[in-house]
Amino acid sequence: MKRIILFTFLLCANYMVFAGGYRVALQGNKQLAMGHTGVAVLNSAETVFFNPAGMAFLNNRFSASVGANFIFSNISFQNTEFGWSSEADNPVSTPFNAYVAYQVNDWLSVGLGAYTPYGSSVEYPENWEGSHLIQKIELASIFIQPTVAIKLHDKMSIGGGPIFVTGNVNFNRNLDRSLSDLEGNRSNVTIDKSGINAWGYSLGMLFRPTEKWNIGVNYRSEIEMDAENGSADFQNVPSGLQGQFADGTFNASLPLPAELTVGTSYQINDKWLVAFDFNRVYWDSYDSLNLSFSNGLQSTNPRNYKNSSTYRFGVQYVANDQFTLRGGYYFDESPVQEGYFAPETPRNDSDNFTGGLTFNVNSRFAIDASFLYIHFEEVDASYDYHPESNGQTSSFGGTYKNNAFIPGLSVSYKF
Amino acid sequence: MKRTLYILSSTVLFFACEPEFKNPVDEPGTYTSGDADFSNYVAVGNSLTAGYSDGTVYLQAQKNSYPSIMAKQFSLAGGGNFNQPLVNDNIGGLTLSGQVVSNTRMVLDYSNPASPTPVNLNETPTTNVSDILEGPFNNMGVPGAKIYHLVANGYGNIANFPAAANPYFIRMASNSDASVLEDALEQEPSFFSLWIGNNDILGYATSGGTGTNQTGNLDPQTYGSSDITDPTLFAGIYNSLLEGLTANGAKGAVANLPDITAIPFFTTVPYNAIPMDAATAQQVNQAYAQYNGGLQLAYAGGFISAEELQKRTIQFSAGQNAVVILDETLTDLSALNPEFRNLRQATEEDLILLTTSSVLGTLADPNNPSSVIGVGVPLNDSQVLIDAEVEEVVNAQIAYNTTIAGLADQYNLAYIDTKSKLNQLSNEGIDFNGGIVTNVYASGGGFSLDGVHPTSRGYAILANTFIEAINAKFNANIPVVEPGNYPTVFIK
Numbered sequence: 052m053k054r055i056i057l058f059t060f061l062l063c064a065n066y067m068v069f070a071g072g073y074r075v076a077l078q079g080n081k082q083l084a085m086g087h088t089g090v091a092v093l094n095s096a097e098t099v100f101f102n103p104a105g106m107a108f109l110n111n112r113f114s115a116s117v118g119a120n121f122i123f124s125n126i127s128f129q130n131t132e133f134g135w136s137s138e139a140d141n142p143v144s145t146p147f148n149a150y151v152a153y154q155v156n157d158w159l160s161v162g163l164g165a166y167t168p169y170g171s172s173v174e175y176p177e178n179w180e181g182s183h184l185i186q187k188i189e190l191a192s193i194f195i196q197p198t199v200a201i202k203l204h205d206k207m208s209i210g211g212g213p214i215f216v217t218g219n220v221n222f223n224r225n226l227d228r229s230l231s232d233l234e235g236n237r238s239n240v241t242i243d244k245s246g247i248n249a250w251g252y253s254l255g256m257l258f259r260p261t262e263k264w265n266i267g268v269n270y271r272s273e274i275e276m277d278a279e280n281g282s283a284d285f286q287n288v289p290s291g292l293q294g295q296f297a298d299g300t301f302n303a304s305l306p307l308p309a310e311l312t313v314g315t316s317y318q319i320n321d322k323w324l325v326a327f328d329f330n331r332v333y334w335d336s337y338d339s340l341n342l343s344f345s346n347g348l349q350s351t352n353p354r355n356y357k358n359s360s361t362y363r364f365g366v367q368y369v370a371n372d373q374f375t376l377r378g379g380y381y382f383d384e385s386p387v388q389e390g391y392f393a394p395e396t397p398r399n400d401s402d403n404f405t406g407g408l409t410f411n412v413n414s415r416f417a418i419d420a421s422f423l424y425i426h427f428e429e430v431d432a433s434y435d436y437h438p439e440s441n442g443q444t445s446s447f448g449g450t451y452k453n454n455a456f457i458p459g460l461s462v463s464y465k466f
Numbered sequence: 467m468k469r470t471l472y473i474l475s476s477t478v479l480f481f482a483c484e485p486e487f488k489n490p491v492d493e494p495g496t497y498t499s500g501d502a503d504f505s506n507y508v509a510v511g512n513s514l515t516a517g518y519s520d521g522t523v524y525l526q527a528q529k530n531s532y533p534s535i536m537a538k539q540f541s542l543a544g545g546g547n548f549n550q551p552l553v554n555d556n557i558g559g560l561t562l563s564g565q566v567v568s569n570t571r572m573v574l575d576y577s578n579p580a581s582p583t584p585v586n587l588n589e590t591p592t593t594n595v596s597d598i599l600e601g602p603f604n605n606m607g608v609p610g611a612k613i614y615h616l617v618a619n620g621y622g623n624i625a626n627f628p629a630a631a632n633p634y635f636i637r638m639a640s641n642s643d644a645s646v647l648e649d650a651l652e653q654e655p656s657f658f659s660l661w662i663g664n665n666d667i668l669g670y671a672t673s674g675g676t677g678t679n680q681t682g683n684l685d686p687q688t689y690g691s692s693d694i695t696d697p698t699l700f701a702g703i704y705n706s707l708l709e710g711l712t713a714n715g716a717k718g719a720v721a722n723l724p725d726i727t728a729i730p731f732f733t734t735v736p737y738n739a740i741p742m743d744a745a746t747a748q749q750v751n752q753a754y755a756q757y758n759g760g761l762q763l764a765y766a767g768g769f770i771s772a773e774e775l776q777k778r779t780i781q782f783s784a785g786q787n788a789v790v791i792l793d794e795t796l797t798d799l800s801a802l803n804p805e806f807r808n809l810r811q812a813t814e815e816d817l818i819l820l821t822t823s824s825v826l827g828t829l830a831d832p833n834n835p836s837s838v839i840g841v842g843v844p845l846n847d848s849q850v851l852i853d854a855e856v857e858e859v860v861n862a863q864i865a866y867n868t869t870i871a872g873l874a875d876q877y878n879l880a881y882i883d884t885k886s887k888l889n890q891l892s893n894e895g896i897d898f899n900g901g902i903v904t905n906v907y908a909s910g911g912g913f914s915l916d917g918v919h920p921t922s923r924g925y926a927i928l929a930n931t932f933i934e935a936i937n938a939k940f941n942a943n944i945p946v947v948e949p950g951n952y953p954t955v956f957i958k
Contacts, residue, residue, distance in 0.1 A: 125484050126485075127484055127486075129487055129491045131491055131496065131945065132945055133945050133946065134497065134539060134542045135491070136491050138484055169613050180948070228900070228923075228951045229528075229923070229950070229951060229954070231956075233556055233573065233956055233958065234526075234556050235525070235526040271872070279853065287955040289576070290958060291575065291576025291957045292576060292957055420661025427485070437900070441900075443900050443901055445950055446899055446900070452485035452486070454485045
């Protein structure tokens with residue numbers, strides 16, 4: 052039955068999975084409700100993502116969970132110097148996750164995870180002031196991770212597995228700040244590529260100094276998504292320039308950065324558990340987004356991201372047999388450096404508040420709900436490195452304010 | 467479970483919450499109009515005010531007329547709707563009774579990418595002069611209008627076309643007898659801009675000085691389209707325009723007149739546009755030997771001064787050579803010899819018209835290899851604005867500008883120094899975010915393909931110049947616009 056649920060989710064793959072940014076930390080509603088901690092939490096099959104080694108110590112022989120989140124994200128932009136104001140109308144997106152973990156014997160566990168940790172879905176008004184940087188992006192990836200965990204002894208386990216990634220991208224922007232056809236329709240380009248495949252891996256280790264105290268480490272490798280021979284469609288190009296901007300193909304490459312998590316959890320008593328995680332995301336691999344087109348055009352978009360950290364805190368309270376309540380907070384540091392604040396991922400540091408609960412329908416079947424509110428301070432920022440055809444660079448910026456409301460729902464099953 | 471649903475449904479209420487700024491620019495309070503009131507802005511002027519570009523008026527250019535750009539910014543501080551007499555299309559040009567009376571817009575033809583060529587769009591205009599639009603129009607810019615046209619009744623009467631009526635004003639006049647000023651005043655503007663007088667010198671200049679300098683003649687009824695308007699007449703009408711426009715207490719802005727030497731129509735073709743090798747130069751010199759010899763005799767006979775002898779002596783050499791022109795101000799020597807012509811070679815002080823570039827260096831007579839225009843055949847009066855004519859233009863411009871500056875002061879108006887701005891554009895260029903705008907023809911970004919009127923980017927820079935002066939004068943804080951977001955020349 053779990054298989055069927057999992058399978059159904061994968062079949063629904065003509066969704067628009069991702070949203071809200073580019074790293075989307077929504078890999079399980081139980082853990083999300085606890086501030087998306089989990090590298091040292093032994094709650095459910097969600098550990099397949101959070102720490103593969105955790106499978107070895109799950110209380111049930113079989114655990115599975117399937118969930119999704121609904122991202123309602125907003126970006127407001129304004130520029131006081133010019134009196135501009137625009138709001139991105141981002142489509143609601145629904146990242147999902149599905150995990151199954153099975154203890155084969157007392158030292159070996161196997162599992163499978165499918166989740167969507169990177170993606171973006173942003174849509175600005177047509178021909179808005181920053182339309183030469185982005186009008187619309189849909190970026191999605193699905194990670195599929197077969198996993199094994201080995202219990203080395205009562206206090207330690209290791210786990211890991213290869214990750215198969217399949218992703219797609221669709222991106223549109225105007226060619227520059229003013230080029231149009233004779234009717235004034237702005238010249239623009241849409242690039243599209245689906246079925247971008249790549250491989251990576253996840254490794255984890257869990258150490259249990261006591262029955263109540265867990266320490267976990269998880270490392271997920273960088274995965275380079277190489278889009279080759281995607282389609283490039285140039286629209287509203289003056290006929291005299293159609294040679295220069297001929298439709299064709301494009302190549303580009305986008306890194307999904309490596310991520311290291313260390314964390315700990317402590318079972319205070321039967322009811323209370325607290326957890327802390329520290330994430331380090333190695334964003335410095337994203338130094339430039341370069342596109343090369345079959346018509347000879349090169350597009351260089353410096354990004355110059357820096358490695359960033361996230362500090363997570365979560366708490367769990369078992370109210371009774373039926374209800375478990377969770378809450379959390381995390382501070383998410385932006386990888387964007389000053390002067391590189393591009394409107395396709397206009398993220399500054401954020402405060403994230405989470406909450407949720409589990410309702411146990413019976414001893415095997417449960418429903419998890421979570422809610423995440425992402426709060427960004429308004430920020431004056433700009434992207435200063437947009438190359439112009441004359442060899443100079445132009446700057447685009449103003450004041451940005453984002454927020455996101457993300458409810459989520461899962462079902463889980465264990466025996 | 468119910469609780470879950472409750473939480474979910476209550477959170478749905480939050481999802482529509484757009485993030486709010488502390489000081490939202492799209493709400494009142496961020497920008498203020500100061501002592502001015504932009505609720506009903508009316509712009510009065512000529513082609514520049516109408517948004518004329520690339521040799522005509524077309525929709526895209528109208529959208530980016532400087533008053534339209536300003537009105538959009540004014541709307542952030544109480545500015546109202548800004549109605550323009552829009553044409554039908556992006557083809558440009560006008561028709562009347564099935565005849566094309568004004569040509570289509572100019573675009574760059576890239577069929578040979580190595581040498582993009584300005585061409586008129588090969589389509590038929592669909593804007594008919596006799597289709598009268600329903601006004602009133604905040605943009606009272608009338609292409610071709612000179613200062614005295616603004617107060618001329620019947621300037622919009624189709625029965626007077628083409629002699630004493632303007633096809634653009636015919637389309638927008640409230641009635642056939644109305645003047646431009648009357649239609650502007652009828653709207654009781656709370657704020658106005660006035661930029662007029664350019665054509666009062668430009669008509670003469672772009673004709674190569676074929677018209678008459680009417681200084682001393684106060685009757686515009688007797689003026690031709692290529693004449694220079696008398697500065698006293700100019701001052702009188704300018705004063706009455708401002709009297710009318712400020713009568714109800716309206717604040718406003720006036721702009722002075724830029725130098726013609728700032729615009730590519732007069733600066734693109736150099737005076738020494740003739741490349742030549744030594745052998746050809748020798749041939750040409752032999753052909754002019756008789757003329758030069760005649761000059762020596764005329765000098766020896768005391769008919770011309772040594773200075774004129776030197777000025778008129780024609781001499782070609784290897785390299786770039788000055789163009790041969792006719793100069794009607796030279797001493798007429800035809801009494802000595804009926805074939806003695808008023809020839810000389812151009813100097814830096816003479817301005818060869820942009821339109822001359824299409825004939826310069828070509829054969830006047832295809833069967834006569836020595837009839838190269840600018841070498842064997844001189845440029846005529848309508849192809850070059852000679853130094854003496856430039857001086858007439860400059861003198862009139864100085865007089866007009868003195869009037870405008872004085873009246874701006876007298877009526878307590880914002881004074882927009884477009885002369886300095888366009889000189890900056892032509893001398894060092896004007897920097898903007900990501901580029902620089904210059905007055906280089908076609909590629910400089912400031913001027914459209916007609917060589918006289920700005921591009922949308924050029925108009926954006928002008929709008930900023932207006933806005934800055936208005937802010938300073940009236941303690942307003944209207945935001946400027948980003949020139950880089952406005953187009954330059956269009957490619958076919």
